[in-house]
Amino acid sequence: MSTFALIISAIFINNILLARYLGNCPFLGVSKKMDTAIGMALAVIFVLTIASFFTWIVEHFLLVPFGLQYLRTLAFILVIAALVQFVEMFLKKSIPALYKSLGIFLPLITTNCAVLGTALISIKEDYGLLDTIVFSIASAAGFGLALVLFASIRERFEISAIPKALQGTGIGLVTAGLIALSFFAFKGMI
Amino acid sequence: MSQFVKEVTKGLWKDIPPFRFVLGLCPTLAVTTSVENGIGMGLAATFVLIGSNAIISMMRKVIPDEVRVASYIVIIATFVVCVEMLMKAYFFSLSESLGIFIPLIVVNCIILGRAEAFAKKNPVMLSIADGLGMGLGFTISLTVLGFIRELFGAGTVFGLDVFALFNLNFEPFGILQQAPGAFIALGLMLGLMNVVGKIVDNIMARRVV
Numbered sequence: 001m002s003t004f005a006l007i008i009s010a011i012f013i014n015n016i017l018l019a020r021y022l023g024n025c026p027f028l029g030v031s032k033k034m035d036t037a038i039g040m041a042l043a044v045i046f047v048l049t050i051a052s053f054f055t056w057i058v059e060h061f062l063l064v065p066f067g068l069q070y071l072r073t074l075a076f077i078l079v080i081a082a083l084v085q086f087v088e089m090f091l092k093k094s095i096p097a098l099y100k101s102l103g104i105f106l107p108l109i110t111t112n113c114a115v116l117g118t119a120l121i122s123i124k125e126d127y128g129l130l131d132t133i134v135f136s137i138a139s140a141a142g143f144g145l146a147l148v149l150f151a152s153i154r155e156r157f158e159i160s161a162i163p164k165a166l167q168g169t170g171i172g173l174v175t176a177g178l179i180a181l182s183f184f185a186f187k188g189m190i
Numbered sequence: 191m192s193q194f195v196k197e198v199t200k201g202l203w204k205d206i207p208p209f210r211f212v213l214g215l216c217p218t219l220a221v222t223t224s225v226e227n228g229i230g231m232g233l234a235a236t237f238v239l240i241g242s243n244a245i246i247s248m249m250r251k252v253i254p255d256e257v258r259v260a261s262y263i264v265i266i267a268t269f270v271v272c273v274e275m276l277m278k279a280y281f282f283s284l285s286e287s288l289g290i291f292i293p294l295i296v297v298n299c300i301i302l303g304r305a306e307a308f309a310k311k312n313p314v315m316l317s318i319a320d321g322l323g324m325g326l327g328f329t330i331s332l333t334v335l336g337f338i339r340e341l342f343g344a345g346t347v348f349g350l351d352v353f354a355l356f357n358l359n360f361e362p363f364g365i366l367q368q369a370p371g372a373f374i375a376l377g378l379m380l381g382l383m384n385v386v387g388k389i390v391d392n393i394m395a396r397r398v399v
Contacts, residue, residue, distance in 0.1 A: 173377030
């Protein structure tokens with residue numbers, strides 16, 4: 001697949017949130033306000049890209065040569081957890097402004113399944129290092145796009161009359177379904 | 191003993207995941223295209239929950255507070271690797287259809303959430319009970335959702351064409367098998383649970399009075 005097709009497919013056709021069902025907890029958790037949604041989207045783009053780079057290296061230079069692929073899950077989650085911690089400390093020291101705006105979202109990313117999911121998909125699809133990086137940036141951008149779209153709709157819920165039982169997560173999920181339906185239309189593009 | 195039963199039953203109705211806590215949505219949405227996948231995912235998560243709750247509770251006085259989340263993740267990941275290998279060995283087709291969602295049990299927020307909210311401060315037996323209850327509750331939720339999506343989305347249950355069995359002509363709503371249908375079905379089910387939950391709670395309250 002060409003690089004361009006890879007990008008388009010990762011953002012629109014196989015959107016990580018709406019078609020691959022990854023990263024739904026932050027999707028529903030932090031999408032009540034636009035600012036927090038943008039903060040989360042940036043944090044995910046940042047961490048996801050670095051994480052897939054490192055997990056690719058761990059897979060191909062550590063796990064495969066020693067025949068340890070069965071420890072992949074354990075190794076990847078450790079890499080991601082350590083990385084998030086490290087990014088947090090680094091940002092705190094050197095770019096305090098960015099650290100402040102990403103704030104509480106960074107530690108939450110460890111348990112965002114989009115990060116581990118993208119790393120695992122890249123390995124499963126046998127992407128090279130360059131393709132892995134492109135794929136992760138595009139996936140994270142797709143995540144950000146869906147999150148921001150969703151947050152902008154969700155801000156309006158405050159002033160709409162929603163049945164009591166559906167308020168909160170219920171209507172959130174139905175809305176996500178409708179957004180997913182519109183993304184469904186991209187299916188035939190490539 | 192009664193405490194044990196109480197912790198188990200709590201997960202089955204009062205705190206049933208993912209409806210009462212909105213955690214662990216990714217596997218809920220992704221694998222419930224059929225009843226079989228729902229049950230498989232639920233039981234795999236139950237196994238990890240019981241194991242990780244037991245070990246974390248055993249080590250709750252040893253693990254320093256600052257690194258507890260990292261330690262929990264290592265413990266959970268260990269059990270997930272076990273599940274992965276067991277499923278590949280004994281339920282190969284199921285493990286193929288669940289795909290990357292088996293390794294992703296590691297980041298299922300229900301498991302880390304129970305470690306943090308329960309196993310961290312309760313004795314081993316109660317933590318196992320909590321894990322068992324939550325796991326079974328999760329399994330029931332996934333099975334029901336899988337049943338609805340498979341029945342109306344594909345017209346089958348456990349791969350069996352039930353509508354043809356009763357000579358009914360039914361055109362399945364294919365969208366229920368796809369991503370948008372998953373979101374909408376779960377959202378509506380959440381709303382339904384809220385309504386039913388309120389009615390049941392009212393009846394319970396009246397009985398006590």
